[in-house]
Amino acid sequence: MPRILVTYASRFGSTRDVAAAIAEELTSAGFDVDVLYANPELDLSKYDGIVIGSPAYGQNWLPRASLFVIGNAERLANLPVAMFTTGMLGVKNPKMALREHNEIISTLSEFAPAVSPVSTALFHGSFDRKNLPICLRIMDRIAGTPQGDQRNWDAIRSWGRKVGDLFTSHLRHPSSGLDSKEE
């Protein structure tokens, strides 16, 4: 049974839950799946495919997730890889959010050019102003950042199934191509 690692960075836990839902879909598709917090020292030698995700913070992935990709670039170059971003920008401005997501992925590929995801996706995340320091809460209220859990589980799970299909065909006939998907 092919083994898949779903690895993620997360500050407040919402991206961890997204990773877990994707892992459930991959498990249902017949893969043996581990879900682990991103760590540059994870042993990737036992995996046949990797899904990596991070929330956007300040228009970037969290360093843990970026460093995972860059630090493991050589190994990831030889595996099917899928990447996802969570964030709140897309709730109000989907086009700008997709641009932000694509820029994050293309910056990663500048640092890890041999890593070519078979699919990438952007999902709405979850945000609670109460998690911010008080001075930032005031700025955030003025900015009108959407609040609450905006995660679209149908979109997340559907992408998880799609990644399962792509990994299956990649493992049967190794080839790669990047496609990008918005919620």
Ligand SMILES: Cc1cc2nc3c(=O)[nH]c(=O)nc-3n(C[C@H](O)[C@H](O)[C@H](O)COP(=O)(O)O)c2cc1C
């Ligand atoms: C300080 C801060 C900066 C953020 N920057 C962005 C951003 O640049 N783009 C975006 O789409 N969402 C942004 N967000 C929203 C988070 O990506 C979103 O809340 C995400 O779901 C959090 O994931 P986590 O619970 O796994 O940490 C930001 C949130 C905070 C608190």
